[in-house]
Amino acid sequence: MKLPRQFFQPLAIGAPAPMRDLPVRLERMIHFVPPHMEKMRAKVPELAKTVDVVLGNLEDAIPVEAKEAARKGFIEMGQSVDFGPTGLWTRINALNSPWALDDITEIIGNIGNKLDVIMLPKVDGPWDIHYLDQLLAQLEARHKVAKPILIHAILETAQGVNNVEAIATASPRMHGMSLGPADLAASRAMKTTRVGGGHPEYKVLADAEGDTPRATSQQDLWHYTTAKMVDACAAASIKPFYGPFGDFSDAAACESQFRNSFLLGCVGAWTLHPSQIAIAKKVYAPDPAEVAFAKKIVESMPDGAGAVMIDGKMQDDATWKQAKVLIDLAKLVAAKDPEMGQRYGL
Numbered sequence: 482m483k484l485p486r487q488f489f490q491p492l493a494i495g496a497p498a499p500m501r502d503l504p505v506r507l508e509r510m511i512h513f514v515p516p517h518m519e520k521m522r523a524k525v526p527e528l529a530k531t532v533d534v535v536l537g538n539l540e541d542a543i544p545v546e547a548k549e550a551a552r553k554g555f556i557e558m559g560q561s562v563d564f565g566p567t568g569l570w571t572r573i574n575a576l577n578s579p580w581a582l583d584d585i586t587e588i589i590g591n592i593g594n595k596l597d598v599i600m601l602p603k604v605d606g607p608w609d610i611h612y613l614d615q616l617l618a619q620l621e622a623r624h625k626v627a628k629p630i631l632i633h634a635i636l637e638t639a640q641g642v643n644n645v646e647a648i649a650t651a652s653p654r655m656h657g658m659s660l661g662p663a664d665l666a667a668s669r670a671m672k673t674t675r676v677g678g679g680h681p682e683y684k685v686l687a688d689a690e691g692d693t694p695r696a697t698s699q700q701d702l703w704h705y706t707t708a709k710m711v712d713a714c715a716a717a718s719i720k721p722f723y724g725p726f727g728d729f730s731d732a733a734a735c736e737s738q739f740r741n742s743f744l745l746g747c748v749g750a751w752t753l754h755p756s757q758i759a760i761a762k763k764v765y766a767p768d769p770a771e772v773a774f775a776k777k778i779v780e781s782m783p784d785g786a787g788a789v790m791i792d793g794k795m796q797d798d799a800t801w802k803q804a805k806v807l808i809d810l811a812k813l814v815a816a817k818d819p820e821m822g823q824r825y826g827l
């Protein structure tokens with residue numbers, strides 16, 4: 482085990498010191514762009530003003546013959562676009578693929594000072610994070626990168642889920658984690674062909690009562706993994722995200738999947754289609770009525786201790802802390818979105 486005093490030492494001479502705390506940033510959606518397509522790249526300067534994170538995707542969904550064009554396109558995008566406060570991320574190819582090494586070395590060599598986060602797919606255990614951690618430190622030192630590049634793992638293999646706590650705490654570079662329901666379904670031999678969302682056959686059947694038709698209720702296939710990921714991330718002070726929702730024609734199901742993850746503790750989700758951006762903005766910001774109630778709690782318990790009744794409901798130190806979570810998030814949203822700020826009265 483690495484000793485606590487060494488945990489925050491740079492892993493290469495000349496690399497920037499690891500961050501002790503994550504930057505406070507609103508990351509309601511990680512918007513995926515296929516960077517080999519010039520038409521899509523041309524939209525990025527405008528797109529960057531409407532999303533919290535722009536991610537250049539180099540991995541799955543990019544055809545094998547376009548892998549190098551995607552990498553080049555991403556570098557070109559990083560060099561030419563002013564992202565302002567919007568995050569710039571990339572999803573590199575898996576570490577065992579023929580492209581990962583060049584993805585990492587070329588991107589850090591060219592835009593290491595603009596890149597915020599590398600999303601690493603198919604993470605099985607902390608060893609994957611340690612490898613990337615060391616390599617990034619060497620490249621940061623070589624290319625004089627001033628700010629450490631963070632790592633975001635995709636939780637999408639059965640082994641990764643087994644090792645989720647060790648992954649979350651593998652390095653001070655860990656930014657967070659996203660659930661990858663498509664690869665995870667395959668890895669676990671789940672019987673679904675969907676990218677996230679439910680399945681009509683995954684349900685609970687009510688007991689039989691005479692001849693009345695038995696009610697059924699569809700269950701959430703992703704509840705267990707999302708909850709496990711949220712605990713691992715919250716305990717490590719990093720950020721959990723729901724990943725992709727593949728049925729672009731079903732906005733209601735996408736919203737419901739996103740919302741379940743938000744209520745459980747996730748801070749955002751991937752948006753693969755422009756129509757999902759508005760859904761993520763709506764879901765990953767607290768409801769103004771909840772914020773109003775949270776403000777009442779905080780105002781009636783200014784020092785955060787004791788017990789009061791509000792509208793017949795008991796409030797104490799714990800509900801004060803819950804209220805604080807909502808108010809802090811509302812402030813973050815309000816700082817970026819004045820219209821939401823007005824609705825929150827902030």
Ligand code: GLV
Pocket residue numbers: 541635637660661662663664665676724725
């Ligand atoms: C995302 O990468 C997934 O596999 O769902």
Ligand code: MG
Pocket residue numbers: 541602635637661663664
């Ligand atoms: Mg995947």
